[in-house]
Amino acid sequence: MYKFLTVALIALISSFSVNAQSNSSYCPQKIGMMQGDPLAIPAKEILVKIYKKLGCNIKVVPLPGTRGILHFNKKLVDGELYRLSLAEKAYEQTFVRSLVPLFKLTNAIWENSDYNISNKKPLGYVKGIKWHEEYILKHFLDMQNIAQFYSEDKMYEAFNRGAIGGFLSEKQTVKLLMDDGRLSVSPP
Structure with a gap:
């Protein structure tokens, strides 16, 4: 499973690498993560490593489910590690969804x-x-x-x-x- 996460996250970040290279001054500061979600922990570790390679030191903040959405809407976090598309209806801020899904969930x-x-x-x-x-x-x-x-x-x-x-x-x-x-x- 870790191999799948690595591939998915590398594909995710590679789609942003052009933007990171052309505007190296932008790095997200805080990314929200679903607190207590077993899948979030290995995904977080991979994401932090990838952003570090891009020159960004991000902080991943564990938050309860609904609070993660509220923090994003209030701009207390720059994004979320991952969300089901169902939660997108609650976003009030503009967001960018990865072209490559991080997970296929059942x-x-x-x-x-x-x-x-x-x-x-x-x-x-x-x-x-x-x-x-x-x-x-x-x-x-x-x-x-x-x-x-x-x-x-x-x-x-x-x-x-x-x-x-x-x-x-x-x-x-x-x-x-x-x-x-x-x-x-x-x-x-």
Whole structure:
């Protein structure tokens, strides 16, 4: 996966290299990153290295989902590490989307393989992640069957403890968590 991130980020930055060479005085100062997002950490490391090669020392600021959008709109950060296109509707400032996607994400519901747990425990989601919130609003009339978290890390910890029967996340994140041994149960 790190190899994929490297290729995607190099392609992303190479599309900006002409601008960086022609106007070397511009470097973004702060880039927002989704706090607690397992995919953001390796992407951040790669992005910082690439910008450093371009002569830019950037600071990557971890922010909760919705706060990242607010910081961008208030010009407290110069951009965001990555966002789903769904979040772009909330941008009030002009932004440039990379020509090359950083990730191809597949969103899904992940459940404990034990039916007694997955059927009886609530579904976890993270407040501030737009696709989580939209999914919950569209599909859950009974709000007692859901559990709200303020970070992905806390949601995954609750899943490991058996406090929730499933959670919303995307495929690459779950694969990364499984590869790192951070999920105690392999969720289908």
